[in-house]
Amino acid sequence: GAGVSQSPRYKVTKRGQDVALRCDPISGHVSLYWYRQALGQGPEFLTYFNYEAQQDKSGLPNDRFSAERPEGSISTLTIQRTEQRDSAMYRCASSFGAGAAGANVLTFGAGSRLTVL
Amino acid sequence: AQSVAQPEDQVNVAEGNPLTVKCTYSVSGNPYLFWYVQYPNRGLQFLLKYITGDNLVKGSYGFEAEFNKSQTSFHLKKPSALVSDSALYFCAVRTLGDMRFGAGTRLTVKP
Numbered sequence: 001g002a003g004v005s006q007s008p009r010y011k012v013t014k015r016g017q018d019v020a021l022r023c024d025p026i027s028g029h030v031s032l033y034w035y036r037q038a039l040g041q042g043p044e045f046l047t048y049f050n051y052e053a054q055q056d057k058s059g060l061p062n063d064r065f066s067a068e069r070p071e072g073s074i075s076t077l078t079i080q081r082t083e084q085r086d087s088a089m090y091r092c093a094s095s096f097g098a099g100a101a102g103a104n105v106l107t108f109g110a111g112s113r114l115t116v117l
Numbered sequence: 118a119q120s121v122a123q124p125e126d127q128v129n130v131a132e133g134n135p136l137t138v139k140c141t142y143s144v145s146g147n148p149y150l151f152w153y154v155q156y157p158n159r160g161l162q163f164l165l166k167y168i169t170g171d172n173l174v175k176g177s178y179g180f181e182a183e184f185n186k187s188q189t190s191f192h193l194k195k196p197s198a199l200v201s202d203s204a205l206y207f208c209a210v211r212t213l214g215d216m217r218f219g220a221g222t223r224l225t226v227k228p
Contacts, residue, residue, distance in 0.1 A: 033215065033216070035218075040205070040221070041220060041221065042123075042207050042218040042219050042220045042221045043161070043207070044218075045215050045216070045217060045218075048214065048215050055214055056214055056215055059215075091160070091161070093161075093216075103166070103168045105166060106163070106216055107163070108153075108160045108161045108162075109160060110159075110160045111160060
């Protein structure tokens with residue numbers, strides 16, 4: 001697509017429920033990133049993929065969080081047994097290159113705002 | 118591990134005056150440095166980046182940034198601020214893989 005698309009834009013759930021957040025990156029972008037952003041704070045790195053391979057998941061807060069990108073395109077971030085502290089904006093970004101990818105710009109989606117009651 | 122620090126939570130300037138938003142970085146190896154801007158209720162937008170070469174990088178909306186290796190800094194600058202520049206600004210650093218962001222600096226430009 002023309003941009004990075006995230007769904008749902010807003011999700012309200014009750015504590016203890018599982019949620020799945022979806023990211024559809026820019027067509028042809030190899031790398032996909034997940035960040036979490038609290039209000040007025042900087043994006044906090046969660047995990048990233050090159051193609052379908054998860055390269056780094058060191059930012060995932062605990063084992064309730066997982067992500068996948070099975071076909072190297074769309075990715076899903078899943079939070080199991082949600083807690084109130086999981087409430088935040090979850091942002092996805094994609095970039096063109098793998099390899100010497102450091103120079104490539106990340107393009108961000110609009111985000112999915114999760115509220116856990 | 119790579120990291121960035123934005124020492125100022127808030128920067129206030131008058132319209133027409135020059136502005137500087139500070140950023141320092143820590144990374145092993147050569148850094149790739151970025152500035153992003155976030156307007157209220159919007160996503161992050163890319164402003165500019167430093168990869169290699171000229172230490173002064175020019176970006177969108179009249180912004181520029183100066184890479185200083187000895188001071189490990191990458192300060193964002195604009196010669197003449199506009200009220201419409203008021204937003205949240207994030208510095209970011211990347212080597213090969215993930216990109217790490219600073220905590221952000223809120224810029225307010227007053228008429």
